[in-house]
Amino acid sequence: MRTRDLTRLESAVHDVLVVGGGIQGLTIAYECASRGLTVALVEAGDFGGGASFNHQKTAHGGLRSLSTGRIGRAREAIRERRALARIAPWLLRPLPFLMGTYRSAIRSRVALAAAFKVDGWLGRHRNDGVEPELHLPAARLVSKAATIALFHGIRRPRLTGGAQWYDYQMVESDRLTIAFAAAADRAGADLANHVEALDPLKENGRIAGMYVRDGLTGRTFAVRARLTVNAAGSRAGVLMAAFGILNACPLLKAMNLVTSKRASDIALAAPAADGRMLTLVPWRGRALVGTAQSRALVDPDDTAVRGSEVDTFIRQANAAFPALDISRADVTLVHRGVVPAQIGRDGVAELRPDPEIVDHAAQGAQGALTVIGVKYTTARGVAERAADAIGKRLGKRLSASRTAVTPLPGAAIADHEALAIEAARAARLEVPTPAIGHLIALYAEATPRVISLMAEREGLRAPLVATSDTIGAEVVHVIRSEMAMRLTDIVLRRTGLGSAGHPGRAAIERCAEIAAAELGWDPARTAAEIDALEKVYLIE
Template sequence: MKNFSFANRIQNINKMKSQDFDLVIIGGGINGAGVARDASARGMRVALIEARDFASGTSSKSSKLIHGGIRYLENMEFKLVFEALNERGRLFEMAPHLVHPLRFMIPLYQESRVGMGKMGLGMWLYDALSLFQAPEMHERLNAKASIEHMPAIRPNNLLGSYIYSDAYMDDDRLVHETMRSANENGALCVNYVKATGVNFGPDGKIQSVKCEDQHSKENFTVKARHVISSVGPWTDELGESIFKDWKKILRPTKGIHLTLPKHRLPLTSAVVMGAEKSDRIVFGIPRHEMIIIGTTDTDFKESPENVTTTPEDVKYLLSITDHYFPGANLTAHDIIASYAGVRPLVADGSSTEGKTSREHTILSDDRGITFVAGGKYTTYRLMCEQTVKAALKFFTFEERVTWSKSNTVTPLNPYTSVDAFQQAKVQADVWAHETGHSVEDMRLLAERYGMEGEEILNKYSSDMTYWQLEAAQAIDSTMCLHMRDFFARRVPLFLADRNHGVKHMEEIGTVFQEKLGWNEARLKEELHMLTEYMAREVEWKKHF
């Protein structure tokens, strides 16, 4: 695939200054990346700007699940669940290196809101809405079988459980791979470029987007025939900055997650907790490198930049987990890290945060902009296709015909098709033998990159450590410009390593220094920004 690096960023900015674009997309999370991929695949001229790092907002702060959303059945949101389960199947094919099948357990107790009978009906409906195409159908277990399946679960008053299938994924890397695919199609995408406003023409329609390079502080404009807003929880903020008559559409809610070492909570599958007397659900999710506990769901009135994990958030999630796994004796000291994000839910008048719909909204304004907000991560591809179709209404009939066909169900990366991914897992031991890297490292490389792992090994020095290979790949192929972005959104070091990958800082820093031309002072500054970021993310630990 084409490079997507710091050098490409400079080239793309220069092109943005001089070219006209059919679409200018503001926001580089999953929806922005998906719209860029869809529109560029149709043949449209596309530019995308992101004020921070790609996926730095909500798109890297999810529960990292690809799922239909079993609890949405209780809200009668059958269409949403059907779409999500259909898209789940597509994502298994599009990105097998990022989306992995996972079994989930829902334990039910005498005091649970939902009994075994009603939950059983929900399970059959869930499988039916997936057209019975789940990796495995659901199972019903009695109390004894449930304890055999999950020995650590609380046995008191346990009625039984249901086991069903969904998936876990790497949310940040899904954005990067989607962005790379858009880049491959010819879209010009850049990070650390902020939209500061728009220029209107004599007809009252948007002509261009005002931009500021957050690195050089240079101001420039990008000419746009139409603008797409995909800024998630910043939607109302952007809307108010453009239109005086903007009416707020969001009900932002805060969600936080905790990460644990796998040995501290022996989960044999994912577990659905908190289904007692509230409409909140808390997941315990075992992944290849860590366990994630989350999430909370509370209204959040502040700017999304200010979202943080509080001691109260941590206590809440620990109390739920302790209720289900009292023998684990988890404390705050067991937690490796946390992350907090803001969901851009669309206000629908619901009585609680949990009841607020996860449906997305697409709003087009005749002044030349289309807003997309809300929605589930799982349905991003479909949302983006619908967003582009909404924007096409502003173009001529001939152009709509020319750009009518989109094919975004193909693999995001040709090196990670289902067949290529399986081939890489077979080849991993051979790579270890040929390169001298450990078998463990090469299996991890194959798991994360498919057959692109072979390209990475051929492209970079054989003297590089595993994490140096990761850094080089991130810089050259995901426009990674800062070390904090690498630790936070390219690899799981911060979230999964007990010491947040600190012992690898020096070796990774040498790669950034060489590739991005940093002097010693700049490297020192980057390391300082990284340590500050880490301290800020786990500041709540001071209270325990």
């Protein structure tokens, strides 16, 4: 990615200004830029730092939609799951799921067999154009004995067997988000994180961009655009209000628990006491449990983790997965985000099922459009539809979309190991095989750049601490090449150092030391960056 340069944002009038750098905003920026529009994007925090950081690292194919008869939604999920496998095969792996079947109307073997038959027909092209190692087997029913053997602690009364299906796990989900940012940058979009949108810029009765503030310096300036796209996630309602649109945007808090408990290679699904389906997913050898949601509506900035919320979720998880037996001490990180909701027929708030694209011209806000996404998996498809609407509004004929088949930077399958070994040999540097494996898993074809930094500076060759795989050169690389501007950017969403739990104070301090030298932080700023990171792991 190019260096963060705010002059690119303020020196030209762009076709499109995207406000919000989560997965939905990034895919819109990528889609629009790749189809010929000039694009700027601002994100108040870090790319993928909100709800995009909070998910179960799974690309779902839409089986749950079939249970409610939403065929179109299931078809879209299958199509977009395949698109991710085509454009980011390096960052995905097939993951089997298992749930019990029971003598009941909804979860009986007959009901699941029927759902699997429909899913098989909808997904008959699921492996077209996908690397062979990512081909997904067909869903199937399994015996009661096999289910009991694979799903330890499964509820036995009325159990008749099991249902198994496959989806994709995003092995490094935050790297996938950064890959979309890199793709948008490669297509010519001007991106900037830590830039907050403040108020609309209005000219001749229409919205002509946004006044924004650089979160690193406090400087305020204008970004001009022919169309402003509100993809601000939890703050979409706040931005709509700034446009003069008072649409209701209810929100819920969603949470996933990263634990220190070991997990097998199969994901499990079971209902919580209230009937909502929970899943236990293996990730980096740990059990990742989700997704819980708040019962009451929340404010956009309510991302604090309260002990009472975690304890309630733990009780639900242990009821669904008795063999897990987790306690507060086993929770290493609480992934959380504020997500779109709706009020159900019974008056209870629930997760919003469908995305929405709203052109505000008819509501008196010419030059503004809002996109509300609901799933990471389908963000690219929503972005394609949004770009179509944007092109129509701007009166421009856009080129055909290619984002469903064009590999993302750092996400394509190649012999990255051989390239890394050759780079080390050329630099006359001895890089251990495990270190190369670690680097290519994260940086793929960019690994030679990390090795070059190791060759230039001996102090960057060693792990940050003896218990960590992350080396000093990674910290410098993500600052220079991936727009990591804060310690949280580096530790949580670039290197993965702390994405599964607190990496230890020594690792944090060493990472901060390297970042301070690279970014020019003084001791007070360095201490503030460390404090901000520590708060991520805090349970109130």
